[in-house]
Amino acid sequence: MMNDNENMVSDAVAQDMELTDPQGSEPQSADAKNAQEASSNDDFHRTGRMQLYVRRFMRRPSAVVGLVVLILLILLAIFGSKFSQWSYDEPDFAALASPPSAQHWLGTTVGGSDMYAMIIRGLGRSLTIGIFSSFGTTIIAALVGTAVAFFEGWFEKVGMWLLDMLLVVPSFLLIALIVGMAAGGSDWLWLAIGLTAFGWVGYARTLRTLTLSLRDREYIRAAKFMGVPSFTIIVRHLVPNLGSVLVINTVLGVIGAVNSETSLSFLGLGIKAPDTSLGTLLNAGQSVVQTSPWVLVFPSVVLIVLTFSVQLIGDGLRDAIDPYSRSGGKAE
């Protein structure tokens, strides 16, 4: 039952994509693939779909560049500290606010901390927070958004009212409150939790709108009449059918989370010393913009490269897997 459904839907999705995307892709090869799919067994269906996605993704040079850059950044965040003799929490008092040199590749801060080590550490923090809270946000938003649409009636009315109400309170304040009470050292975790706990609301509203068109489909109704429990329908049928939207938004959500983390830490409401993040470094760089600009420039460059590479990946994914996307192009 479950498998049949999925395959049916995935075929429909694949066909939709061909329809909305007649020029950007290769119709002949896709047709050949459909024919091949029809004659082969279930395993082939799946690999075929993934291959289609991969091929579409790889067709965009910008997406591939974004992916390579992001992988390099992740490797740098994990292994980068091995190359430097300095640690982020080990200031060199012989070189305070020194410009980039052979000793300190990216210079030092006013306190003598090595900028390279600080940036590696901060990059790791920003990436962890971004990925963690983007996944968390997507999971909560997907469950709440689909549930609100699925149960209809008064549940939907009350749910939407509550979501709107949560949007009225500035989430910035609530996150700052949660991080503020974190004990030293664990504030990155609390920041990730705060970004997750208050970041999903607007997203859940969007997903609810998308679910509205799904909830009246035959397979949902069939499942309902067969007596499948509501939660099972939501998790097995509704959420997977929003899959492409969820994947894209999880990737793009990393940008939003990194930006929020940067803003909060920059304002001094996020990660605080002795730990560090890219936003904290910007905060430190702000006061020495004239005397030691390298404290400001290098974290900024890393942040821009990070967010832009994720954006490129997200755009590539949207073209590759979103059946609703118009960016694939239209004839004429």
Added chain:
Amino acid sequence: MFKYIIKRIVNYVIMLFVAVSMTYFLASAFMDPRSNYMSRNPHPPIESINRSLDLANINDQTPVVIRYFRWLKGILTQWNWGLSPDQSPVAPAIASRISASLQLVTLATVLSILFGVSIGVYTAIRQYKWQDRVLNTTATFFLVVPAAVMGLMVVLLAINFNNIVGSRAFYVTGLHSYQGSNPVLWVFDYLQHLILPTIVMTIPGMVGYHLTQRTYLLDTMNADYVRTARAKGLTLNAAIRRHALRTSLIPTAVDVAFSIAGVFTGAVITENVFAINGLGMYFTQTIANNDINGAVAVAAFGGVCTLTGALLADIFSAWLDPRIRLS
């Protein structure tokens, strides 16, 4: 229509009340104004700490429900939003800062709508030509740059520019520094201060409007009624201007209405980068100083802005879009 608006307003007022009350309880639970005093060394006598906290109605030894009703009574009967931990009233502090934020945000909002929508239309008409690709890539780039990075980079460039020119062409802190009485010089000085924060706030708004307006116009450009207009003999430009563009401006108008919420939240980073004493800066100060009443009051103001925007969006869409039913 009138009944519809009244219904929306009542709904929004209730929503605002619940949201602000929730914020009050959360802020009371997480903020610890007592620590402001206890962290001094040696800390003042406990009785005097309690007296100061009681005066501001933020003593954590009083049950939070009692504090809440006292606070609510003050607002409803005297429009008194309470005191900061340092005993200064909150409401006048906010009122005096609204003007700075408003000056900053108004110009930036108007400019970002003007430029953003124009560029959006320009690129939609030239879809997939090189102008479209270049402008789109640039817009995507600026869309993802964190606000703090953007602000600080502009500051860095301006300082370098000042150094190269050898005089202060741009100011990077505050909104005024001219002390004399010559109005021409005053305006000139004001603009020198205003231009950089305006750039920093215009760019993200502008690229947002550009990308959404492009999508909206592309959606309508291929609609049947535009083809009909072309078939009647209208030129492509006339068909787009009179038929496609008008429809595509409806969702943009709704977006503009919602951007009112940004009047206050959008400026937090910019105000901190450029040391402008507006609401955003006050907000960060209240959080850093455990100022429960101040933070809740700013949040309430932000909520009013958001809901005013939502109400305007409701009215705009009901007025502009005949497909929306009011029942």
